[in-house]
Amino acid sequence: xxxxxxxxxxxxxxxxxxxxxxxxxxxxxxxxxxxxxxxxxxxxxxxxxxxxxxxxxxxxxxxxxxxxxxxxxxxxxxxxxxxxxxxxxxxxxxxxxxxxxxxxxxxxxxxxxxxxxxxxxxxxxxxxxxxxxxxxxxxxxxxxxxxxxxxxxxxxxxxxxxxxxxxxxxxxxxxxxxxxxxxxxxxxxxxxxxxxxxxxxxxxxxxxxx
Amino acid sequence: xxxxxxxxxxxxxxxxxxxxxxxxxxxxxxxxxxxxxxxxxxxxxxxxxxxxxxxxxxxxxxxxxxxxxxxxxxxxxxxxxxxxxxxxxxxxxxxxxxxxxxxxxxxxxxxxxxxxxxxxxxxxxxxxxxxxxxxxxxxxxxxxxxxxxxxxxxxxxxxxxxxxxxxxxxxxxxxxxxxxxxxxxxxxxxxxxxxxxxxxxxxxxxxxxxxxxxxxxxxxxxxxxxxxxxxxxxxxxxxxxxxxxxxxxxxxxxxxxxxxxxxxxxxxxxxxxxxxxxxxxxxxxxxxxxxxxxxxxxxxxxxxxxxxxxxxxxxxxxxxxxxxxxxxxxxxxxxxxxxxxxxxxxxxxxxxxxxxxxxxxxxxxxxxxxxxxxxxxxxxxxxxxxxxxxxxxxxxxxxxxxxxxxxxxxxxxxxxxxxxxxxxxxxxxxxxxxxxxxxxxxxxxxx
Numbered sequence: 001x002x003x004x005x006x007x008x009x010x011x012x013x014x015x016x017x018x019x020x021x022x023x024x025x026x027x028x029x030x031x032x033x034x035x036x037x038x039x040x041x042x043x044x045x046x047x048x049x050x051x052x053x054x055x056x057x058x059x060x061x062x063x064x065x066x067x068x069x070x071x072x073x074x075x076x077x078x079x080x081x082x083x084x085x086x087x088x089x090x091x092x093x094x095x096x097x098x099x100x101x102x103x104x105x106x107x108x109x110x111x112x113x114x115x116x117x118x119x120x121x122x123x124x125x126x127x128x129x130x131x132x133x134x135x136x137x138x139x140x141x142x143x144x145x146x147x148x149x150x151x152x153x154x155x156x157x158x159x160x161x162x163x164x165x166x167x168x169x170x171x172x173x174x175x176x177x178x179x180x181x182x183x184x185x186x187x188x189x190x191x192x193x194x195x196x197x198x199x200x201x202x203x204x205x206x207x208x209x210x
Numbered sequence: 211x212x213x214x215x216x217x218x219x220x221x222x223x224x225x226x227x228x229x230x231x232x233x234x235x236x237x238x239x240x241x242x243x244x245x246x247x248x249x250x251x252x253x254x255x256x257x258x259x260x261x262x263x264x265x266x267x268x269x270x271x272x273x274x275x276x277x278x279x280x281x282x283x284x285x286x287x288x289x290x291x292x293x294x295x296x297x298x299x300x301x302x303x304x305x306x307x308x309x310x311x312x313x314x315x316x317x318x319x320x321x322x323x324x325x326x327x328x329x330x331x332x333x334x335x336x337x338x339x340x341x342x343x344x345x346x347x348x349x350x351x352x353x354x355x356x357x358x359x360x361x362x363x364x365x366x367x368x369x370x371x372x373x374x375x376x377x378x379x380x381x382x383x384x385x386x387x388x389x390x391x392x393x394x395x396x397x398x399x400x401x402x403x404x405x406x407x408x409x410x411x412x413x414x415x416x417x418x419x420x421x422x423x424x425x426x427x428x429x430x431x432x433x434x435x436x437x438x439x440x441x442x443x444x445x446x447x448x449x450x451x452x453x454x455x456x457x458x459x460x461x462x463x464x465x466x467x468x469x470x471x472x473x474x475x476x477x478x479x480x481x482x483x484x485x486x487x488x489x490x491x492x493x494x495x496x497x498x499x500x501x502x503x504x505x506x507x508x509x510x511x512x513x514x515x516x517x518x519x520x521x522x523x524x525x526x527x528x529x530x531x532x533x534x535x536x537x538x539x540x541x542x543x544x545x546x547x548x549x550x551x552x553x554x555x556x557x558x559x560x561x562x563x564x565x566x567x568x569x570x571x572x573x574x575x576x577x578x579x580x581x582x583x584x585x586x587x588x589x590x591x592x593x594x595x596x597x598x599x600x601x602x603x604x605x606x607x608x609x610x611x612x613x614x615x616x617x618x619x620x621x622x623x624x625x626x627x628x629x630x631x632x633x634x635x636x637x638x639x640x641x642x643x644x645x646x647x648x649x650x651x652x653x654x655x656x657x
Binding site for chain 2: 008011018031032033034101125126127129130131132133134135136
């Protein structure tokens with residue numbers, strides 16, 4: 001008979017447990033499926049008009065940094081990237097900027113004003129951004145020598161993140177994480193290509209996503 | 211009908227309505243492509259279907275179909291390319307899941323933890339039903355066993371708890387018996403008979419309890435006398451109430467879940483806005499643009515409107531007699547404050563079919579344009595014509611009301627217009643403002 005008195009409070013327990021689990025999670029944390037997987041390949045035009053193929057960088061650790069000139073957070077981050085390129089560039093780190101939802105002119109002006117010697121490619125139509133599951137800028141992907149994404153930074157980089165991950169990327173040619181990709185750089189049928197889109201709206205740079 | 215997508219007007223204070231105060235929410239128009247060939251239409255509807263199930267990464271809970279942001283547009287393009295390349299909608303969705311995670315699906319898969327959302331209401335319903343069923347069974351059984359004095363009944367009850375609860379039930383019943391008798395609802399004979407019967411059973415139970423104690427000197431159960439004693443046979447046990455509550459919760463949860471995952475029309479709004487409801491005011495784009503829930507957006511043009519304008523312009527270029535395109539274009543130009551262009555296309559529509567009901571909207575637009583350029587008489591004539599063609603066109607009623615209210619200060623007329631507007635227009639962001647103005651017209655009329 002006594003167990004029945006506990007029936008109602010006990011039946012509330014699973015509900016409470018569910019609430020406790022749900023309410024203590026950070027709803028803004030969205031697990032990305034990409035770390036551990038091969039970095040999506042892309043071949044895009046740089047600001048200076050050359051073609052850059054990510055696949056060509058296999059064997060070197062790469063930071064793929066998505067940014068835009070209208071992005072406020074990217075301003076502070078830029079100096080971190082400049083420092084990282086200076087410190088780790090000679091040791092083999094490569095940095096590739098991907099210009100997101102922006103115009104060539106705006107991006108070029110940004111680089112001219114703020115420096116940076118690494119190549120920046122234009123992602124017209126955001127194909128590469130979507131390939132990388134981008135939520136916004138800045139986002140940075142840390143890619144190991146074997147072409148696998150090891151870490152994804154959402155939001156601006158800070159020196160601590162650089163110092164935490166880049167030495168690991170440089171130190172090891174072997175796998176850092178648990179998964180080893182079957183082949184470096186995923187190659188798909190529409191996995192990035194150079195394209196000059198005639199339907200590219202001229203106003204794009206002025207209407208960044210909010 | 212198109213006019214049900216009524217303009218979202220800012221009807222601020224009477225004096226400040228000179229700015230063009232409305233905009234068509236982007237959700238009113240699905241993204242259409244200018245091309246009209248059959249295959250394109252089929253592809254576009256598939257694109258819409260898939261896009262409506264994918265979450266826009268830079269927005270607050272919008273699908274990439276509904277979002278006007280650039281990234282959503284680019285994602286729609288990817289959807290289109292992949293569908294055109296022969297992928298199935300599921301394959302396209304899987305592609306986006308592989309990039310953004312399951313987060314990108316607006317309707318989560320019914321598996322894993324998500325499954326609880328689907329199953330919990332069902333479980334609750336079953337649980338509640340069981341509780342009720344058990345409670346009713348016991349209640350009925352107790353009622354019948356209580357009807358017959360059964361001296362051996364106490365012996366049949368093995369459970370100490372059961373005996374105790376029966377004992378307290380009998381005690382309560384005896385008390386109640388006295389009360390009933392004193393209230394005159396029982397004859398003395400009946401009272402004596404029942405009391406005798408209950409007391410006999412009570413004695414038997416006490417006897418049985420004593421024997422239990424002797425047989426098994428278990429520590430006395432810490433049952434406080436205030437424990438929820440099962441009520442006498444005449445009262446519904448509390449368990450039934452609990453059970454009913456739980457079952458009700460299950461039903462409500464199930465219904466609200468069903469409502470929240472109701473299948474949408476392709477391109478429909480994910481917030482479940484029904485056709486008759488007012489389209490919600492839009493944010494200009496992504497996450498940051500949200501806020502101020504019911505506030506209408508003021509003169510802000512989403513990229514989608516520009517896109518829509520370009521499409522309509524292309525349609526008009528191909529066929530300059532495309533009246534629906536002209537009228538919609540007139541509306542969008544007006545929204546953007548491009549008065550001259552709006553006037554041009556509205557005039558064209560008026561010339562095409564001066565006396566058609568559909569042209570009423572063009573006259574209403576013209577009225578608003580004329581008023582905002584200071585031509586009040588012309589504006590009123592134009593709105594009269596609009597209301598003549600379509601007596602209940604909400605836009606015309608609204609504009610006419612505003613002009614009467616803010617321009618001519620004819621409160622009586624304004625009141626009539628606003629009342630009519632509220633009667634015919636579906637609830638929208640304007641409703642509250644019109645109500646406020648209506649109150650103001652009434653206040654101004656009282657001497």
